[in-house]
Amino acid sequence: MRKELPKIITIFFITVGVVLLGLNFIFFGQAPKSKAAGETISYVFDPSAVNQTSGDFTTSVKIKPSVDMTIRGYQFEIAFDKTKIQFKNIQYKTGTVSAGVGDDDSKASIINQNGKIKVVGEIQSATGQIILASQNTEVVIVSFTANSSQSSSVTTGATDAKFFMIKADYSLFEVPSAGQVSFSVNGGGPTLTPAPTVTPGGPTLTPTPTGGTGNANLIMKLKFQGIIKKPATDALNKLSVKVKLLNGTTGQETAYQTAEFTADNQGIWSGNTSFNIDVNAKYILYVKGPYHIQKKICDTGPTETAGGTYRCTKGNIALKNGDNDLNLSGIVLLSGDLPDQDGSVTAYDTSLIYNNLGKDNDKCDVNRDGRCDTQDFSLVIAALSVKNDEL
Amino acid sequence: MEKNKVFVYLLIIFFAAFVGTGIFLVVNNKKTTINEQAASTSIIPTTEPTQGSLNLKLFGNEKISLLTGQELSIDLIADSNEKNIVGYDLVLSYDPSSFDFVKATSDLVDFKIYSYKKDSYLSLLATKILQSQTTSVFAQTKIASLVFKPLKAGKFIFSLKSLIGKDRTDLVTDKTEVLNPKLNELEIEVF
Numbered sequence: 256m257r258k259e260l261p262k263i264i265t266i267f268f269i270t271v272g273v274v275l276l277g278l279n280f281i282f283f284g285q286a287p288k289s290k291a292a293g294e295t296i297s298y299v300f301d302p303s304a305v306n307q308t309s310g311d312f313t314t315s316v317k318i319k320p321s322v323d324m325t326i327r328g329y330q331f332e333i334a335f336d337k338t339k340i341q342f343k344n345i346q347y348k349t350g351t352v353s354a355g356v357g358d359d360d361s362k363a364s365i366i367n368q369n370g371k372i373k374v375v376g377e378i379q380s381a382t383g384q385i386i387l388a389s390q391n392t393e394v395v396i397v398s399f400t401a402n403s404s405q406s407s408s409v410t411t412g413a414t415d416a417k418f419f420m421i422k423a424d425y426s427l428f429e430v431p432s433a434g435q436v437s438f439s440v441n442g443g444g445p446t447l448t449p450a451p452t453v454t455p456g457g458p459t460l461t462p463t464p465t466g467g468t469g470n471a472n473l474i475m476k477l478k479f480q481g482i483i484k485k486p487a488t489d490a491l492n493k494l495s496v497k498v499k500l501l502n503g504t505t506g507q508e509t510a511y512q513t514a515e516f517t518a519d520n521q522g523i524w525s526g527n528t529s530f531n532i533d534v535n536a537k538y539i540l541y542v543k544g545p546y547h548i549q550k551k552i553c554d555t556g557p558t559e560t561a562g563g564t565y566r567c568t569k570g571n572i573a574l575k576n577g578d579n580d581l582n583l584s585g586i587v588l589l590s591g592d593l594p595d596q597d598g599s600v601t602a603y604d605t606s607l608i609y610n611n612l613g614k615d616n617d618k619c620d621v622n623r624d625g626r627c628d629t630q631d632f633s634l635v636i637a638a639l640s641v642k643n644d645e646l
Numbered sequence: 647m648e649k650n651k652v653f654v655y656l657l658i659i660f661f662a663a664f665v666g667t668g669i670f671l672v673v674n675n676k677k678t679t680i681n682e683q684a685a686s687t688s689i690i691p692t693t694e695p696t697q698g699s700l701n702l703k704l705f706g707n708e709k710i711s712l713l714t715g716q717e718l719s720i721d722l723i724a725d726s727n728e729k730n731i732v733g734y735d736l737v738l739s740y741d742p743s744s745f746d747f748v749k750a751t752s753d754l755v756d757f758k759i760y761s762y763k764k765d766s767y768l769s770l771l772a773t774k775i776l777q778s779q780t781t782s783v784f785a786q787t788k789i790a791s792l793v794f795k796p797l798k799a800g801k802f803i804f805s806l807k808s809l810i811g812k813d814r815t816d817l818v819t820d821k822t823e824v825l826n827p828k829l830n831e832l833e834i835e836v837f
Contacts (some may be wrong), residue, residue: 259654266655267662328809355739355766356810375811407819419809427826599812602733606818609732612776626822629776639760642769643812 279424288386293421294430298331298412299391300438307441308404311334311343314438315373315630316411317522320364320430324386324420324627327427328353328377331416333397336407337370340440343398349386350378374411383421399440400637406443412436412500415598429597435510458541469529471574474513476523478584479544480562481622481634483522491623492517494545498528499537518623522586534572539570541645546600547588548600549644558585563638566645584621589638590621598644600635607633658695696828698727698817699782700736702792702804704832711835714799717748718834720792724784724827730820731782736770737815738792744802744836748793756780759790762813768792769813777830781820795837 295468297319307314328350335342335580344360353361355447357375358366366372374395378384392625399409416432420578437443479494486492486599494516509530516526543549553567565586572581591600611627619627621634703721704710712718722736740747747768750761758780762769772790774782806829808815817825 259651263654263658266658270659270662271666271669274663275670278667278670327737330811353810370834377809461736597812599814600771601814602735602771602816602818603824605771606733606820606822609776610820610822611775630829636773639771642760642762642771 256420263470265560279491279643281583283422293321293456294324294428295433296412296416297432297433298416298436300411300436303392303437304439305401306442307401309401309402312440313396313398314409315348315396316387316394318394318418320388320418321385321433323385323388324418324430325383325503326378326430327383327419327421328375328417329394329416330373331432332413333372333374333409333411334507335370335372335399335409336507337367337438337445338505339400339405339407340367340399342372342410343400344376345372345398347374347376348393348395349384350376354379356379389522389641396639398599400442404441406439406441406457408440408443409438410435410507412499413508442465460565469531471532472527472529472536472575472578472644473540473574474525474527474578474584475516475542476525476584477516477542477544478523478587479547480587480590480631480638482518482524485518485520485522486623486645489627491620491625492522494623496524496545497543498524499541499548500530500532500574501541501570503537503539505536508541534573534575538572538574539569540566540572540583542583542588543592543644544588544590545596546590546593546619548584548589548590548592548638549598550646551645552583552586555581556585557583559587562587563589563641589641591635591638592644593621593635594618600639600642605632608635653813655716675834697825698729699723699725699828699830700734700806700815700817701828701830702806702832703788704740704834710832711837712796714796714836716796718745718794718796720794720832722790722792723786724787724789724817726782726817727821727825728783728785729817729823729825731784731817732774732820733790733818734770734772735814735816735818736768737810737813738768738770738773739766739803739805739810740768741795741802744798744800745794748795750790750792752790754782754790757784757789764810764813766812767807767810769806769810782818782837796834799836801833801835803831803833805829822825 299317301315301317341453342363358373358505412432412435417429420428420430422428455524495513496516497511497513499509499511514526514528516524518524540552541549553569553571555572557565559565591604593604608627608631611619614627615625616627621631700822701723704725747763750759750770752759756774757772758775759770759772806815808826
């Protein structure tokens with residue numbers, strides 16, 4: 256029997272292992288994996304149009320996720336032309352308004368001043384709320400009062416719209432919008448460029464919808480905190496920067512466009528992108544670098560006395576059809592919001608650098624020297640006077 | 647003799663299968679308990695399924711009364727679920743018209759706190775200093791003190807929120823894992 260002991264022990268452990276593996280496969284092998292990539296939320300107005308020159312009208316914002324998911328909260332904006340319609344009231348149908356953060360009826364006057372409803376809601380249970388990919392889920396019902404026969408549009412689902420999904424590991428994941436959608440008032444369409452001047456007797460031209468190559472090309476120069484020369488390699492000398500415009504008159508903003516920027520020997524980054532816009536309006540430009548806090552810029556040649564201190568409120572950027580040179584290198588874009596960006600400098604950002612010191616992790620190489628090091632950490636710490644994206 | 651051997655092996659296999667099933671059931675039961683706890687946690691608005699905790703404490707009480715002008719110091723107590731923390735964020739909702747935020751100080755020498763006074767809340771970002779050589783596992787550890795000055799009499803709530811706007815409350819580990827801690831709130835009465 257003593258001779259058989261090793262054989263018995265081996266059989267024992269092998270059997271235990273096989274049983275554990277088998278049971279684990281049967282019960283957990285098909286467990287849902289973390290859904291943290293590629294999901295989107297589609298927004299829709301229901302109804303999507305109204306013809307009304309006066310009086311109240313109502314529409315719902317409904318959403319449909321690309322896959323079934325459990326959500327914990329959401330935030331998005333509904334923009335409207337305040338000169339043509341006025342906000343009346345809002346009802347949150349999914350969860351409740353986040354008190355003090357989301358807009359409700361008590362903020363009607365501010366909403367109508369800005370032409371924008373900030374919808375922020377939360378599900379008040381630890382388990383969240385399931386939303387299905389097979390059907391539209393009503394999030395809010397909004398009522399407006401029409402005061403003009405002119406056409407306009409209400410938009411939502413811009414790139415900063417997000418739902419907070421609870422993942423399998425109980426962490427939260429921000430699900431972005433699948434794209435901006437519009438509600439047409441008196442025939443208004445999705446962000447149209449003004450009708451070109453038509454010579455009497457000439458051909459009738461129709462407005463061009465947003466998308467594709469825009470009528471105004473922005474050729475921009477930028478300066479990023481901590482980068483004082485051209486990065487050593489071509490791979491490092493490339494930054495994807497998000498840019499959007501806010502029309503100072505209507506309060507409507509474009510979707511973000513992403514532009515590739517490259518640096519010269521002085522560390523000035525150049526890149527361009529185009530927008531379909533009304534060239535008669537004045538604009539605010541929002542620029543967000545891949546490691547940076549979003550900067551709000553109201554002037555064509557902004558300057559500042561100390562890095563990162565430029566602030567503005569009123570859009571003063573006039574744009575024309577064709578090329579528009581914007582030298583924005585008189586101000587510095589502060590770092591801090593590292594990938595994956597959430598619009599705020601948080602402990603995640605500082606910890607990402609802290610935990611990768613000495614490594615060549617591109618996610619925390621703020622100064623583009625090919626390494627994640629104490630310089631990157633110091634840059635983020637030095638920029639902590641600004642914590643959130645400028646809006 | 648040969649038959650006896652086979653019988654012994656079969657007995658061993660049966661016993662091993664029994665033990666293996668037992669181990670599986672015990673482990674599985676533990677996992678379920680953790681999930682059930684997360685799902686049934688009684689929460690205040692905006693809290694999330696929890697890992698660890700961040701709590702406001704006041705001389706060991708959840709309620710306190712004090713006089714106008716008397717400074718109020720609130721302790722921040724953390725539990726990190728045995729994980730090593732290198733940074734944390736905090737969102738504290740309070741009534742700024744009734745209390746002036748004075749300062750936030752770290753009780754841990756390895757951490758530096760940056761505070762941001764917002765319209766209706768206070769946001770903190772704490773990060774571990776680069777020179778630190780120690781691990782920071784919080785087990786009901788007092789990590790910071792928040793000082794306020796009452797401006798008027800009444801009953802007020804100081805409430806930790808998991809998310810307000812783009813600011814959030816969390817603990818970040820040395821693996822850059824973001825934990826959503828269980829939160830609480832305090833009631834303060836000012837005379």
